[in-house]
Amino acid sequence: MKVFVCIKQVPDTEAKLKILPDQSGVDGAGIKWVMNPYDEFAVEEAIKFREANAGAQVLVLTLGPKPRAAEVLRTALAMGADEGLLINAPENLDNFSTARALAEVIKQEGGAHLIFTGKVAIDDNSSSVSQMLAEFLSLPHATVVSKFSKGTDGFVVERDVEGGAKELIQLSGASVVAANKGLNMPRYASLPGIMKAKKKTLKEIEFSSLGVSSAEQKIKFTTLTLPPEKPPAKLIPGDSSAQVSTLVQLLRDEAKVL
Amino acid sequence: MGKILVYVEQHHDQIKRSSQELLQAAQKSGHTVAALFLGTHGKLAAAQAASYGAQEVHVLADASLDQYNSENYLAALAQACEKIQPFILLASASSSGKDVFPRLAARLKTGVASDCIELTIQGDSVSAKKPLYSGKCFASVNFENSPVKIILMRANQLPVSAPDTSKTATIQEHVFNKPTLKTILKEIVRGASEKLDLTEANIIVSGGRGLKEAANFKLLENLAEALGATVGASRAVVDAGWVSHGMQVGQTGKTVAPTLYIAVGISGAIQHLAGMSGSKVIVAINSDANAPIFQKATYGIVGDLFDIVPKLTEEFKKVLHK
Ligand SMILES: Cc1cc2nc3c(=O)[nH]c(=O)nc-3n(C[C@H](O)[C@H](O)[C@H](O)COP(=O)(O)OP(=O)(O)OC[C@H]3O[C@@H](n4cnc5c(N)ncnc54)[C@H](O)[C@@H]3O)c2cc1C
Ligand SMILES: Nc1ncnc2c1ncn2[C@@H]1O[C@H](COP(=O)(O)O)[C@@H](O)[C@H]1O
Numbered sequence: 001m002k003v004f005v006c007i008k009q010v011p012d013t014e015a016k017l018k019i020l021p022d023q024s025g026v027d028g029a030g031i032k033w034v035m036n037p038y039d040e041f042a043v044e045e046a047i048k049f050r051e052a053n054a055g056a057q058v059l060v061l062t063l064g065p066k067p068r069a070a071e072v073l074r075t076a077l078a079m080g081a082d083e084g085l086l087i088n089a090p091e092n093l094d095n096f097s098t099a100r101a102l103a104e105v106i107k108q109e110g111g112a113h114l115i116f117t118g119k120v121a122i123d124d125n126s127s128s129v130s131q132m133l134a135e136f137l138s139l140p141h142a143t144v145v146s147k148f149s150k151g152t153d154g155f156v157v158e159r160d161v162e163g164g165a166k167e168l169i170q171l172s173g174a175s176v177v178a179a180n181k182g183l184n185m186p187r188y189a190s191l192p193g194i195m196k197a198k199k200k201t202l203k204e205i206e207f208s209s210l211g212v213s214s215a216e217q218k219i220k221f222t223t224l225t226l227p228p229e230k231p232p233a234k235l236i237p238g239d240s241s242a243q244v245s246t247l248v249q250l251l252r253d254e255a256k257v258l
Numbered sequence: 259m260g261k262i263l264v265y266v267e268q269h270h271d272q273i274k275r276s277s278q279e280l281l282q283a284a285q286k287s288g289h290t291v292a293a294l295f296l297g298t299h300g301k302l303a304a305a306q307a308a309s310y311g312a313q314e315v316h317v318l319a320d321a322s323l324d325q326y327n328s329e330n331y332l333a334a335l336a337q338a339c340e341k342i343q344p345f346i347l348l349a350s351a352s353s354s355g356k357d358v359f360p361r362l363a364a365r366l367k368t369g370v371a372s373d374c375i376e377l378t379i380q381g382d383s384v385s386a387k388k389p390l391y392s393g394k395c396f397a398s399v400n401f402e403n404s405p406v407k408i409i410l411m412r413a414n415q416l417p418v419s420a421p422d423t424s425k426t427a428t429i430q431e432h433v434f435n436k437p438t439l440k441t442i443l444k445e446i447v448r449g450a451s452e453k454l455d456l457t458e459a460n461i462i463v464s465g466g467r468g469l470k471e472a473a474n475f476k477l478l479e480n481l482a483e484a485l486g487a488t489v490g491a492s493r494a495v496v497d498a499g500w501v502s503h504g505m506q507v508g509q510t511g512k513t514v515a516p517t518l519y520i521a522v523g524i525s526g527a528i529q530h531l532a533g534m535s536g537s538k539v540i541v542a543i544n545s546d547a548n549a550p551i552f553q554k555a556t557y558g559i560v561g562d563l564f565d566i567v568p569k570l571t572e573e574f575k576k577v578l579h580k
Contacts, residue, residue, distance in 0.1 A: 013509060013529055017394050026395065037510055095360065096369060122392050122509060126372050128360030135364035140440040141328065143357050146503070154440075161353040162457065164449025164504030167326075170442045181510045182503045218369030218404050221390070221397035227535065233542065233555035243559045244569045247541065248577050250557055255539045257461075257518045258578065 001056040001113040005046045005081065006102055006133070007039040009064050009072040010123040023224045025092055035072050038118025040186035041179035045148055046116050047080040048184065053150070056113075061105060063087040063098055063207070070202060077197035078189030084200065085109070089207035095124070096218040099132030104210040106137060112174055114155070119144045119178045124221075134176035142169050146182035260382065261290045263344035264312070265335070267352060268295070271302040276350040276413035276458060278310050283416050284348060285311025287379035292316055293427070294338050296331065297323040304429055309421035313428070316342060320434040325443060326354040328361070333437040335362050341432060344406055346384055348377075351410040352457070359408050369404035375415045375515070375536065384409070392509045392532030412536075413458045414515055449504060453488045456507065461518045464490035464507055464534070468523015468544065468563055472500035477567045478522060484574040490514065490534075492524045508533035523563050526551025543567070 011017065011031045018027040035043075043060065050056040060076040062069050066088040073084035087101055106112050115137075117130040127143070134141035140154075146166070147158035154172040160180055161167055171177075189197070234250070236243045252258045262284040266277040273281075284291040293312035295304055300317040307315050318334050335358065339347065349355045351373050363370035375396075376387035386399045386409050401407045456462060463482045465475055475489070482489045490507040491500070507514055509532040519537035524530060526542070526549055534540070535554055542555035543563050552558045559566055 011391065013392060013532070017391055019395060026391070094369070096364065099364065123390060125388065125390055125392070126360075127356045128363070128370055128372060131357065131361035132364035135361045141361070142441070144353065156444075158447075159353075160504060161446075162449075162455035163453070164502055166447040166449075167443055168445040168447065170444055172440045172442075175440075181506075215403045216367075218363070218402060219371055220400050220402060222400055224390070224395050224397045226395050227393065230554060230556075233540075233552045233558040235547075235552070235558045235560060240561055240565045240569055243561060244566060244573045247557055247559060247570070248573045251518065251539070251541070252577065255518075255556065257539050 001053060002110065003046045003049055003056055003058050004106055004112045004115045005039070005042050005058060005060045005076065006115065006117040006129070007043065007060055007062050007072055007076055008036045008118070008121045009033045009062060009069050010036045010121060013122065019224045019226065024222060025224065028091070033068055033071065035075055036118050036121045038120060038179055038181070041181065041183045042116035042118050043076045043079055043081060044184045044186040045179060047187070049114065049150070057082050059083045059085060059109065061085045061087070061102060063089050063093070063101055065089065065091055066204065073202055074197055075189060077200045077202070078193040079187055080193060082200065084202040086202060086204050087207050087210070088204055092221070094217055094219045095126045095128040095132060097212050097216045099129045099136060100212045100216050101207055101210050102129070102133050103136035104212065105205055112137070114174060115139070115176045117176065117178045119180050130176050130178040137176070139174050139176050140171045141176040141178070142171060143178040144180045145177050146180045148177060148183060259289055260345035261292055261342060262287065262346045262348065263292045263294055263339070263342055265347065265349040265355070266293050266295055266303070266307060267350055268299065268303040271299060273303050273306050273310065274350070274458070275418060276352070276411070278418045279413070279416035280348040280350070280411060281307060281310035281312055282418060283377055289346070289379070290314065292342050292344065294342070296334050297321070299324065306421065308425045308427035309423045311425070315427045315429045317429065317431050318434045319431055322436060323434065327439070327441060327443050328358055329437055329439050329441045331358045332361055332365065334434055336365055337435060338432065339366060339406060345382070346379065347406050347408045349408070349410055351412050355410050359410055363408050366406055368406045368408060369401045370408040370410065371399035372410040373513070374399065374409055374411050377409060377411060377416065389536065392529070393535050394532070412515055414460060414517065456488050456490050456505070456512045456514050459488035459514070459516050461485050461487035462490045462507070462514055462516045463487045463520045463522065464492065464524060465495060465522050466492035466524030467494045469495065475501060477564075481520070481567055481571045481574070484571050484578065492530050521551050521555070522567060524551055525549045526554060
């Protein structure tokens with residue numbers, strides 16, 4: 001049974017971003033890169049699945065520029081994934097082309113029994129690649145999943161929706177599952193894990209070999225800007241009773257939000 | 259002149275505010291506005307769509323669409339696009355919207371921009387603005403090679419003016435050709451809250467570790483009650499098990515953009531700010547004058563929340579209910 005996990009390398013959440021002079025993206029120099037936080041849940045769930053199902057194999061797949069994108073695969077291999085696949089691709093491919101390329105590689109590898117992704121990549125904030133991938137592979141999907149188990153002919157998941165409600169969904173056959181926080185606690189890579197990872201297979205594939213045409217690039221980010229500087233907070237003076245009445249008055253008369 | 263299709267969401271036979279925003283934004287563009295309703299309840303809310311700017315109302319009034327199912331909705335939306343032939347498709351970045359529209363984009367071989375906060379339609383060109391890197395920067399999204407430009411907007415980003423009930427629209431019903439399903443919704447487990455979801459709420463009161471223990475969230479519930487607000491939380495208190503995970507605001511929780519966000523006993527870690535810095539007005543209540551939350555706040559009270567919050571609740575009650 002082949003279990004694929006799609007993982008993306010993203011700037012560390014604490015990283016300070018510099019926008020490129022042409023405003024087409026952020027300057028990657030000097031940024032610390034990490035695994036997209038939701039993809040950690042995806043990797044963990046795949047490893048747990050393999051531990052519970054003899055014969056399952058976990059393949060981690062990323063699309064990104066070499067050599068930096070290989071690091072995120074090494075991290076996943078150190079956590080316990082079996083094999084890594086790197087699609088060497090230019091920066092700034094959109095969600096459509098990315099999903100097309102991931103789908104193409106999964107087909108070339110003989111298809112999947114189960115695919116995990118994160119619910120969103122925190123850099124492009126697109127929440128699209130999993131559903132698009134599922135469409136290109138004609139598989140059912142579920143996103144924002146916080147509970148996962150194997151069913152008789154497929155999988156059973158819980159999906160988080162508005163108001164704290166959960167949808168209990170049954171997926172039949174091979175499926176794409178996008179992980180939310182709450183699904184599990186991702187393990188850390190242990191030292192022996194890191195040593196073992198060095199010997200695991202890491203295959204490289206060129207994006208240009210996958211037949212994804214330039215017409216499959218559908219959206220483009222331009223004019224990146226930093227958020228406008230906020231004036232400092234108005235600190236409200238006085239004792240607590242005075243503070244409270246001033247605040248309510250400001251909210252009503254100045255900010256006009258009541 | 260092309261057609262803009264707005265996928266309309268409703269709640270208790272009322273068009274949701276997020277969809278009202280989209281209908282009115284579409285109307286301002288000067289293009290023909292078509293509203294799409296899925297499910298048998300659609301017909302009731304359909305009449306309202308005209309008053310928000312729809313000239314055409316399309317309904318797939320099939321009972322299998324009364325509840326969200328990704329495969330049924332995908333098929334219904336694809337069939338509707340085929341018939342209506344819009345060049346722009348607008349929908350809310352709700353949990354069902356975010357689930358199905360990217361897949362629709364893949365099926366229609368077109369582009370999708372999700373989680374947008376601004377929308378510009380000028381003649382035949384359209385672009386949207388969205389936050390990237392957890393709100394640390396913003397970008398314009400431009401479409402290429404996209405026959406239908408699909409844009410998912412966050413709620414509460416666009417103005418809504420009073421509906422014009424003198425307007426009318428043509429109503430067309432379409433047959434829904436059901437697909438075979440591999441995805442089955444077994445059950446919906448209701449959440450604890452019947453309140454508006456955090457992502458749709460206009461006012462949010464959020465609590466952090468400063469509340470000291472789970473039971474003290476009662477203070478915030480009272481405050482929220484007085485304001486008609488929804489209660490949120492920082493990750494620290496979600497991880498501590500004080501409140502449910504659905505209440506978490508931030509990078510690994512929900513991204514919210516209410517008109518008013520009141521942060522109580524929350525320090526303002528960058529991952530928390532990522533989820534709420536788009537709020538219009540931010541109030542911070544914290545005993546530490548150096549807490550980073552004050553750098554993002556519009557108004558700040560440095561003080562003890564256990565003293566401030568009950569008084570604030572009373573003050574809101576006094577001002578709002580007289
Ligand atoms: C990958 C990653 C993802 C994360 N995602 C999120 C996320 O989605 N959301 C999120 O919130 N966090 C997230 N975090 C955690 C984040 O870094 C902080 O740890 C967390 O937000 C802190 O929560 P807090 O503000 O409630 O607690 P603290 O930082 O402990 O702050 C408590 C505050 O309460 C104040 N206080 C104490 N007593 C009183 C009193 N009596 N009256 C008034 N004020 C008082 C204190 O001065 C302090 O500022 C993430 C972290 C990582 C690494
Ligand atoms: N470049 C990529 N390589 C591998 N997986 C990706 C890539 N981009 C997105 N994904 C997967 O798709 C999920 C959703 O990403 P997105 O649609 O970009 O928000 C991520 O959590 C990953 O699991």
